[in-house]
Amino acid sequence: MSTLQNTKRAYLITGAANRIGRTLALNLAHQASVVVIHYRSSQSAAEELAKEMRDNGTTTFTIAANLESPAEAQNLLKRVWDIAGPIDVLINNASIFETGRLTEISMDDIQRNMMTNAFAPFLLSRSFARLNKDRASAVLPVIINFLDSRITGYDRQHVAYHLAKRALFALTKMMALEFAPNVRANAIAPGLILPPAGKDRAYLEQLKSANPLNSIGSADQITTAVRFLIDNEFVTGQVIYVDGGRHLIGNTYG
Numbered sequence: 706m707s708t709l710q711n712t713k714r715a716y717l718i719t720g721a722a723n724r725i726g727r728t729l730a731l732n733l734a735h736q737a738s739v740v741v742i743h744y745r746s747s748q749s750a751a752e753e754l755a756k757e758m759r760d761n762g763t764t765t766f767t768i769a770a771n772l773e774s775p776a777e778a779q780n781l782l783k784r785v786w787d788i789a790g791p792i793d794v795l796i797n798n799a800s801i802f803e804t805g806r807l808t809e810i811s812m813d814d815i816q817r818n819m820m821t822n823a824f825a826p827f828l829l830s831r832s833f834a835r836l837n838k839d840r841a842s843a844v845l846p847v848i849i850n851f852l853d854s855r856i857t858g859y860d861r862q863h864v865a866y867h868l869a870k871r872a873l874f875a876l877t878k879m880m881a882l883e884f885a886p887n888v889r890a891n892a893i894a895p896g897l898i899l900p901p902a903g904k905d906r907a908y909l910e911q912l913k914s915a916n917p918l919n920s921i922g923s924a925d926q927i928t929t930a931v932r933f934l935i936d937n938e939f940v941t942g943q944v945i946y947v948d949g950g951r952h953l954i955g956n957t958y959g
Contacts, residue, residue: 711736712736712843712844713736713737714736714737714738714793714794714844714935715737715738715739715740715741715789715790715791715793715794716730716733716739716740716741716792716793716795716796717741717743717782717785717789717792717794717795717796718730718733718741718742718743718796718798719743719772719796719797719798719825719826720743720744720745720798720799720800721740721742721743721744721751721754721796721798722742722744722747722748722750722751722754723747723750724899724924725798725851725895725898725899725924726742726796726798727750727754728924728925728927728928729796729798729924729927729928729931730742730754730758731754731757731758732925732928733931733932734758734763734765735763736932737764738764739763739764739765739766739789739790740758740763740764740765740766741765741766741767741768741785741788741789741792742754742755742765742766742767742768743767743768743769743770743781743799744767744768745769745772746769748767748769751767751769752767755767764789766785766788766789768781768784768785768788770784772799772820772821772825773817773820773821773825774820775820775824775825775828778820778824778825778828779828779832781832782795782829782832782833782836783832783836786836791836791837791840791842792833792836792846793844793846793847794846794847794849794935795829795830795833795846795847795848795849796849796851797825797826797829797830797848797849797850797873798851799821799825800821800822800851800866800869800870801817801818801821801822801866802863802866802901802902803817803818803863803865803866804862804863805862805863805865806861806862806864807864810864810865814865815865815868817865818866818868818869819865819868819872821869822866822869822870822873823869823870823872823876826850826873826876827873827880830850830876830884830890833846833848833888834848834880834883834884834887834888837887837888838887838888844938845887845888845889845938846887846889847888847889847890847891847934847935847938847941848880848884848888848889848890848891849890849891849892849893849931849934849935850876850877850890850891850892850893851892851893851895852870852873852874852877852893852894852895852944853866853867853870853894853895854894854895854896854946854948854951854952855867855870855952856870856871856874856894856952857952857956858952858956859956873892874892874894874944877890877891877892877942877944878942881941882942885941889941890942891934891940891941891942891943891944891945892943892944892945893927893930893931893934893945893947894944894945894947894948894952895922895927895947895948896916896922896947896948896949896951896952897912897913897916897921897922897948897949897951898921898922898926898927909921913949915951915954916948916949916950916951917949917950917953917954918949918950919949920949921949922947922948922949927947930945930947933945
């Protein structure tokens with residue numbers, strides 16, 4: 706195992722109280738000097754996760770912020786720095802997933818999705834890059850944005866969400882260029898991993914035949930891809946699709 710893989714890093718994971726964010730926090734803890742768990746309203750889940758991680762020896766903090774608010778998104782990194790110290794890895798995982806077709810969505814829907822799913826990651830990432838610009842560190846700081854494998858096509862049922870994730874895809878490339886050489890920026894585009902709210906595993910089973918690999922992924926497999934993007938310091942501006950190959954076929958969803 707390389708020296709970099711053994712190096713302890715400080716993490717901020719947004720939306721880490723539940724689902725994929727929670728799994729990331731638990732799986733990355735063993736290579737962390739500190740983990741900051743961001744949440745919006747899931748305080749109990751965040752504190753429960755933090756206690757579990759502390760009991761296992763990981764220095765862990767929780768912090769609340771509403772990423773629909775530009776001011777709160779803008780100030781979050783400074784607040785994290787104040788309570789936990791410098792951060793090496795920013796994982797922009799928090800998002801909202803709302804239903805609505807192009808003929809139905811309102812400007813409020815678009816603004817809410819764009820702010821939470823694209824502009825908040827942008828503001829966080831820009832603050833992260835500024836704070837790390839002149840900081841001496843044993844590792845090259847990295848941003849990992851969470852996209853969606855459907856960005857290569859068109860998700861007709863979730864247009865505001867889809868538009869925001871497409872914007873974050875473009876922003877990831879821009880960040881990689883603008884923040885270099887001090888900070889890297891990459892992204893993960895998950896496919897069928899966890900069912901959306903209100904759905905169960907059977908929902909994913911119905912959809913898995915659309916994947917070339919005819920299978921459903923796991924949050925642990927997301928972690929494997931994230932670890933690669935963290936450890937390989939010669940990679941920036943890349944998107945890893947963890948979707949069983951679904952992005953390779955078909956252009957329209959819904």
